[in-house]
Amino acid sequence: MSTLFYISSIVAIASTIMVITRYHPVHALLYLAVSFLSVGMIFLSLGAPFVAALEIIVYAGAIIVLFIFVVMMLNLGQETAQQEKEWLKPKVWVVPSALVLVLLAEMLLLLFTGSQQVMQVSQVDPRKVALSLYGEYIIAVELIGFLLMAGIVGAAHIGKHRKPSLHRFLQNGDTEKEKAMPVREQEVISNEQTVLHD
Amino acid sequence: MSATEHILIVVGVLFVLLNIAAGLIWVERRLLALWQDRLGPNRAGPLGVLIVLADTLKLFFKEDWIPPFADKWVFILAPAIVVGSVLLSFVVIPFAPGIVVADLNIGILFFLAMSSLGVYSIVLGGWASNNKYALLGALRGASQMIAYEVFMGLSLMGVVMLSGSFNLGDIVAAQQNLWFVVTQPVGFVIFFIAGIAETHRLPFDIPEAESELIAGYHAEYSGMKFGMFFIGEYLGITLISAMIVTLFFGGWLGPAFLPPLAWFVIKLFFFIGLFILLRASLPRPRYDQLISYGWKIILAIVLANLLITGAIALWLRG
Amino acid sequence: MISHLRTMWLVFLHLFKKKVTIEYPEEKAELHPRYRGRIVLTKDPDGGERCVGCYLCAVACPVDCIALQATEDENGRRYPDFFRINFSRCIFCGYCEDACPTYAIQLIPDFEMADYNRQNLVFEKEDLLIDSQGKYPGYNFYRVAGLEAGVKKKGEGENEEKPVDVHSLLP
Numbered sequence: 250m251s252t253l254f255y256i257s258s259i260v261a262i263a264s265t266i267m268v269i270t271r272y273h274p275v276h277a278l279l280y281l282a283v284s285f286l287s288v289g290m291i292f293l294s295l296g297a298p299f300v301a302a303l304e305i306i307v308y309a310g311a312i313i314v315l316f317i318f319v320v321m322m323l324n325l326g327q328e329t330a331q332q333e334k335e336w337l338k339p340k341v342w343v344v345p346s347a348l349v350l351v352l353l354a355e356m357l358l359l360l361f362t363g364s365q366q367v368m369q370v371s372q373v374d375p376r377k378v379a380l381s382l383y384g385e386y387i388i389a390v391e392l393i394g395f396l397l398m399a400g401i402v403g404a405a406h407i408g409k410h411r412k413p414s415l416h417r418f419l420q421n422g423d424t425e426k427e428k429a430m431p432v433r434e435q436e437v438i439s440n441e442q443t444v445l446h447d
Numbered sequence: 448m449s450a451t452e453h454i455l456i457v458v459g460v461l462f463v464l465l466n467i468a469a470g471l472i473w474v475e476r477r478l479l480a481l482w483q484d485r486l487g488p489n490r491a492g493p494l495g496v497l498i499v500l501a502d503t504l505k506l507f508f509k510e511d512w513i514p515p516f517a518d519k520w521v522f523i524l525a526p527a528i529v530v531g532s533v534l535l536s537f538v539v540i541p542f543a544p545g546i547v548v549a550d551l552n553i554g555i556l557f558f559l560a561m562s563s564l565g566v567y568s569i570v571l572g573g574w575a576s577n578n579k580y581a582l583l584g585a586l587r588g589a590s591q592m593i594a595y596e597v598f599m600g601l602s603l604m605g606v607v608m609l610s611g612s613f614n615l616g617d618i619v620a621a622q623q624n625l626w627f628v629v630t631q632p633v634g635f636v637i638f639f640i641a642g643i644a645e646t647h648r649l650p651f652d653i654p655e656a657e658s659e660l661i662a663g664y665h666a667e668y669s670g671m672k673f674g675m676f677f678i679g680e681y682l683g684i685t686l687i688s689a690m691i692v693t694l695f696f697g698g699w700l701g702p703a704f705l706p707p708l709a710w711f712v713i714k715l716f717f718f719i720g721l722f723i724l725l726r727a728s729l730p731r732p733r734y735d736q737l738i739s740y741g742w743k744i745i746l747a748i749v750l751a752n753l754l755i756t757g758a759i760a761l762w763l764r765g
Numbered sequence: 766m767i768s769h770l771r772t773m774w775l776v777f778l779h780l781f782k783k784k785v786t787i788e789y790p791e792e793k794a795e796l797h798p799r800y801r802g803r804i805v806l807t808k809d810p811d812g813g814e815r816c817v818g819c820y821l822c823a824v825a826c827p828v829d830c831i832a833l834q835a836t837e838d839e840n841g842r843r844y845p846d847f848f849r850i851n852f853s854r855c856i857f858c859g860y861c862e863d864a865c866p867t868y869a870i871q872l873i874p875d876f877e878m879a880d881y882n883r884q885n886l887v888f889e890k891e892d893l894l895i896d897s898q899g900k901y902p903g904y905n906f907y908r909v910a911g912l913e914a915g916v917k918k919k920g921e922g923e924n925e926e927k928p929v930d931v932h933s934l935l936p
Contacts, residue, residue: 481779481780481784482779482780483779484779484783484784484785484786485784485786486784486786489788724773724776724777727776728769728775728777729769729773
């Protein structure tokens with residue numbers, strides 16, 4: 250099992266590095282999906298098939314697809330890749346990666362000098378997961394439920410239909426006040442603002 | 448189980464599945480024709496079965512064209528994912544006692560995981576084609592499949608509650624006395640609907656809707672790459688039918704005068720026929736109708752079903 | 766939901782309905798007498814060619830698949846020197862038949878003329894001319910025309926009055 254663990258860990262690290270270095274967002278997301286799959290594999294090799302399956306269903310199967318969905322909608326082209334290329338200069342990444350390397354060296358030092366503990370693999374079946382989730386960690390589950398509820402309410406609020414957009418001839422509303430303040434004026438202002446920004 | 452036996456099962460299952468998927472081309476064309484008062488392909492070979500061979504040869508010899516504006520590697524990757532993910536799902540399906548490739552503890556979750564990976568083929572294929580119709584198809588496919596994956600998973604949880612296991616073999620064994628379609632009729636109907644949406648079969652073939660999007664996400668594909676999408680679709684039908692049979696119709700169980708495998712195959716083909724009948728009879732809903740139907744109606748029903756099933760299961764156990 | 770199930774059931778029942786397919790090579794569809802198929806040139810009751818080489822069919826043809834050259838025999842009867850129809854272009858619209866003043870060119874209910882070689886689809890006059898009067902039996906153009914072309918003398922045609930001697934009209 251530990252061989253599988255190390256292989257999938259290496260795959261995870263390699264694919265995550267690829268995520269950072271790809272210039273094209275969709276290719277980067279593909280590597281991210283591979284990274285999640287290998288994390289799922291790591292869970293499987295550690296004896297947690299339930300978490301592994303959930304990792305693939307939720308992260309690889311839904312969240313990354315939504316990311317790709319958004320990237321597809323943004324219609325990023327060659328220019329974005331070029332921009333990425335310009336941003337990813339050595340002077341940006343050399344210092345953080347040097348710091349991370351220090352941490353890695355420390356971790357390796359600890360791993361090899363510390364107590365030689367053999368990797369424990371114990372099967373965690375869905376029943377155990379369920380019992381600990383709804384017994385020991387029930388407060389956490391409920392809090393996460395609240396958090397998700399807030400997210401759903403927010404999404405529903407954002408996605409709520411605004412008042413129907415009217416043709417510009419009909420736009421000068423029903424009330425006297427709206428008639429007095431033409432809508433066109435505002436558009437002009439916003440245009441000026443964008444011009445200033447550019 | 449010895450290693451040779453295991454390899455034999457793997458190769459056998461793969462061989463039979465690919466042949467069923469190819470044979471479905473003929474089955475579907477004949478059945479559709481019969482339901483439309485036509486005869487369908489009946490020339491090549493006895494009853495026209497060799498039309499499968501002719502179709503395959505045609506697909507092999509077609510020009511395998513990769514458009515210059517496409518993202519080449521992603522374009523090639525997409526059709527491989529669809530067949531790969533569906534074939535991997537078959538790993539957990541028990542065809543008969545002892546005939547299962549991998550008797551996983553988390554069989555249902557594995558199936559859900561693999562079917563959720565199937566989305567990638569549509570999304571990547573549509574995006575890599577660099578074609579606006581393909582992109583529209585991919586967008587529709589992604590939202591449709593992610594939405595219906597949720598209901599598919601939730602509709603199965605009733606079965607999991609009643610049988611107390613994620614293992615498909617155990618689930619079949621739990622239906623010894625009563626098929627789960629009797630105790631979980633709502634779950635069955637919703638799993639069936641979600642299964643159609645998940646395999647993007649008609650009437651929910653919104654990602655490829657010929658009359659609106661040419662061929663949707665695989666508009667740019669030709670040759671055997673298109674063939675992979677084609678085979679993937681038929682494998683998907685077989686997979687969903689096999690899952691329905693396993694989860695709700697007692698898998699291999701049946702009166703003893705036929706071997707278990709035969710019962711499984713009979714039930715399997717009944718549901719494949721039902722899929723084709725759906726294609727022959729029902730019109731395609733609009734895209735927003737499908738999604739709002741899912742989130743506004745099916746989600747409520749499936750959650751209520753889950754709640755009631757859980758309550759009854761608790762009550763029965765005291 | 767009920768209506769969906771009903772639809773599915775009704776479609777399923779079509780399994781047992783009679784099929785409308787006609788299995789062509791073994792079983793031929795019945796073609797109507799005025800079906801527009803292969804083009805032929807017909808003959809009059811006396812066995813002469815009906816075509817007078819007026820070019821109206823060639824002019825009417827929307828795809829220009831008819832080519833002919835008119836000529837005359839020693840009696841002054843016009844006939845086509847050559848008459849060529851390229852059936853790989855023909856769209857079987859029947860305009861040539863409409864245009865023909867002598868009922869010579871006719872479309873008959875026969876469509877089985879596929880070929881692997883395009884050149885074989887160019888039909889010459891001897892391929893087109895059939896020994897029949899087609900859809901208008903008993904019609905002979907030269908018998909109703911005023912012209913004398915070896916078929917009848919001037920003034921002996923059907924519904925034709927004797928030629929008037931213009932000199933006799935003098936007062």
